[in-house]
Amino acid sequence: MKLAALILTGFVAVEHVLILILEMFLWQTEMGMRVFKxxxxxxxxxATLAKNQGLYNGFLAAGLFWALFFIKDASQKYQTxxxxxxxxxxxxxxxSATxxxxxxxxxxxxxxxALLITLIANKK
Known part of the structure; x- marks a missing residue:
C-alpha cells in the first residue's frame, strides 16, 4: 500500500510538471489553446498569467519530488x-469553483x- 501511495504521488508530481509545461511554454501554441479552449x-x-500559474504548479511538483526522492526521514517524508x-x-x-x-x-x-492512499498506507 505504501508503494501505491508513492507511485500515485509521483504521478501527481509528473502531472504538475506537464501542467507547468503547458502553461509556461505551450500556452499560445495550437496544442495549448486547444487544451485550454x-x-x-x-x-x-x-500568457503572463499562465506563466505565473505554471510556475506555481512547478513548485507543487518540486515539493512532491523533494519529498519522494530527497527526504529520508519517514515521518518528515509523510508530512511533506x-x-x-x-x-x-x-x-x-x-x-473548479472559480x-x-x-x-x-x-x-x-x-x-x-494519492492523499487518501497515503493516509490509509500510513495509518497506525
Missing part, C-alpha cells in the same frame, strides 16, 4: 507529501486519490 487573442492577453497533496486538492477545489469545473477531475482527482 482559448482563442489566439485570449491566449496572448493571458501530505502538505503538498493537500495544497493541490485545495487549489483544485478553488480552481475557473473551470473540470479542474476538480483533472487535477483534483489524482491528488485526492
Amino acid at each position: 482559448l482563442t489566439p487573442e485570449t491566449a496572448a492577453i493571458t 507529501i501530505l502538505f503538498f497533496l493537500i495544497c493541490i486538492v485545495i487549489a483544485a477545489i478553488f480552481g 475557473a473551470k469545473f473540470s479542474i476538480i477531475f483533472t487535477q483534483g482527482s489524482p491528488a485526492i486519490l
Whole structure:
C-alpha cells in the first residue's frame, strides 16, 4: 500500500510538471489553446498569467519530488507529501469553483486519490 501511495504521488508530481509545461511554454501554441479552449487573442492577453500559474504548479511538483526522492526521514517524508497533496486538492477545489469545473477531475482527482492512499498506507 505504501508503494501505491508513492507511485500515485509521483504521478501527481509528473502531472504538475506537464501542467507547468503547458502553461509556461505551450500556452499560445495550437496544442495549448486547444487544451485550454482559448482563442489566439485570449491566449496572448493571458500568457503572463499562465506563466505565473505554471510556475506555481512547478513548485507543487518540486515539493512532491523533494519529498519522494530527497527526504529520508519517514515521518518528515509523510508530512511533506501530505502538505503538498493537500495544497493541490485545495487549489483544485478553488480552481473548479472559480475557473473551470473540470479542474476538480483533472487535477483534483489524482491528488485526492494519492492523499487518501497515503493516509490509509500510513495509518497506525
